[in-house]
Amino acid sequence: MAYCSAVTLHEQMLLLARQAKSASREMARLTTAQKNACLMAMADALDQNAETVKKANAMDMSSGVATSLSPAMLDRLKLDDQRIAAMSRGLREVAALPDPVGRVLNERLRPNGLKLQKISTPIGVVVIIYESRPNVTADAAGLCFKSGNVTILRGGKEALQSNQTIAKVMIDAGKRTLATFPEFAVQVVPTTDREAINILLSLTQYVDLCMPRGGEGLIRAVAEASKVPVIKHFKGVCHVYVDAEAELSMAEEIALNAKVQRPAVCHAMDTLLVDKRVAAKFLPAIAKRLGVHKLELRCDELSLNILKATSATEGLSLRPATDPDFFTEYNDYILNVRVIDGVGQAIDHVNHYGSAHSDSIVTRNAATARQFLNEVDSATVYWNASTRFTDGGEFGMGAEIGISTYKIGARGPMGLEELTSYKWLGFGNGQLRT
Numbered sequence: 001m002a003y004c005s006a007v008t009l010h011e012q013m014l015l016l017a018r019q020a021k022s023a024s025r026e027m028a029r030l031t032t033a034q035k036n037a038c039l040m041a042m043a044d045a046l047d048q049n050a051e052t053v054k055k056a057n058a059m060d061m062s063s064g065v066a067t068s069l070s071p072a073m074l075d076r077l078k079l080d081d082q083r084i085a086a087m088s089r090g091l092r093e094v095a096a097l098p099d100p101v102g103r104v105l106n107e108r109l110r111p112n113g114l115k116l117q118k119i120s121t122p123i124g125v126v127v128i129i130y131e132s133r134p135n136v137t138a139d140a141a142g143l144c145f146k147s148g149n150v151t152i153l154r155g156g157k158e159a160l161q162s163n164q165t166i167a168k169v170m171i172d173a174g175k176r177t178l179a180t181f182p183e184f185a186v187q188v189v190p191t192t193d194r195e196a197i198n199i200l201l202s203l204t205q206y207v208d209l210c211m212p213r214g215g216e217g218l219i220r221a222v223a224e225a226s227k228v229p230v231i232k233h234f235k236g237v238c239h240v241y242v243d244a245e246a247e248l249s250m251a252e253e254i255a256l257n258a259k260v261q262r263p264a265v266c267h268a269m270d271t272l273l274v275d276k277r278v279a280a281k282f283l284p285a286i287a288k289r290l291g292v293h294k295l296e297l298r299c300d301e302l303s304l305n306i307l308k309a310t311s312a313t314e315g316l317s318l319r320p321a322t323d324p325d326f327f328t329e330y331n332d333y334i335l336n337v338r339v340i341d342g343v344g345q346a347i348d349h350v351n352h353y354g355s356a357h358s359d360s361i362v363t364r365n366a367a368t369a370r371q372f373l374n375e376v377d378s379a380t381v382y383w384n385a386s387t388r389f390t391d392g393g394e395f396g397m398g399a400e401i402g403i404s405t406y407k408i409g410a411r412g413p414m415g416l417e418e419l420t421s422y423k424w425l426g427f428g429n430g431q432l433r434t
């Protein structure tokens with residue numbers, strides 16, 4: 001869709017927001033059974049229209065190659081049968097979860113007979129801004145729909161065809177299933193003009209919340225521009241610490257999974273910390289396996305010396321690490337490596353250089369693990385597990401709307417419950433305040 005002027009773009013975004021606000025009132029009338037029926041139909045439609053979705057995605061992939069997207073970013077963009085099946089499975093899992101709306105969170109009876117109930121409610125109109133990963137379209141729309149929220153989706157230009165196609169398949173399925181399906185419950189911003197984001201996030205009368213998903217640059221730009229509340233994490237600088245008492249074969253598998261399974265996601269490992277008592281044995285072993293994936297390792301002096309003295313670095317590029325490297329989320333086949341002296345130093349490193357996202361310790365010592373779990377100040381902290389589990393689907397949420405590293409409100413993966421607010425209901429029989 002083309003826009004002839006900034007005024008026309010403003011009018012278009014205002015229309016989207018007004019339609020969303022109106023749809024939020026319609027959403028409040030839907031029963032749990034109606035919402036679940038629509039979600040199941042959307043899941044079936046994604047399976048049935050997989051070829052259509054893949055064709056749209058192929059157009060985006062072709063454009064991505066032409067614009068020199070990195071291999072890691074192209075991997076985030078790609079949709080295949082497995083990923084489409086995961087989207088539909090996520091919708092079914094969301095449908096199977098309890099409805100988060102209408103729960104009695106608190107109830108009390110005052111001395112004057114006034115009964116008070118604290119009830120969970122939808123947030124309202126949620127704007128989701130995201131990059132590359134078109135599966136977010138289905139995840140976000142499904143979670144918002146089940147939790148009674150209306151969503152306005154604004155994906156990156158690199159995934160425009162994929163996002164529009166996925167949304168259309170889901171909306172059409174909802175309309176076929178339910179005569180009262182709110183027509184504007186799910187809307188996709190039809191332009192890649194960045195100014196559309198600024199306009200949407202100024203419409204505080206209609207938009208209740210914004211959730212950006214993507215790189216640090218996108219998230220900071222959204223947070224600085226928005227006049228509506230923003231739930232976010234700026235970046236995911238994630239760590240795996242291999243303790244002196246780690247089972248090293250387990251540590252190899254965890255480190256490999258945390259880094260190379262999908263390096264472009266926010267919970268992929270960026271820094272590998274290794275206790276000095278096992279570094280000489282562990283580093284050559286993990287280097288040999290990382291070399292298969294052609295990683296660049298940015299190493300502190302001790303780890304660099306150990307690796308240069310071994311023949312296990314084939315396929316790797318080695319260079320000294322700088323202090324800024326340890327603050328960096330790479331989203332690529334680049335990994336920081338540092339040798340440290342004990343769990344205390346590991347905790348200090350993570351809390352200083354990390355982003356409060358996802359961090360893991362590998363050890364057989366329960367006391368050491370407990371110290372790491374207690375003292376690392378991150379939204380998700382693991383013992384003997386990959387950081388790659390920080391995901392709504394893996395947490396049993398069906399899918400996720402995003403990840404928050406804030407300490408106020410939602411923290412970590414956000415699912416249905418985190419998409420609700422609450423209100424107080426008062427039941428009286430004529431009570432007056434004196």
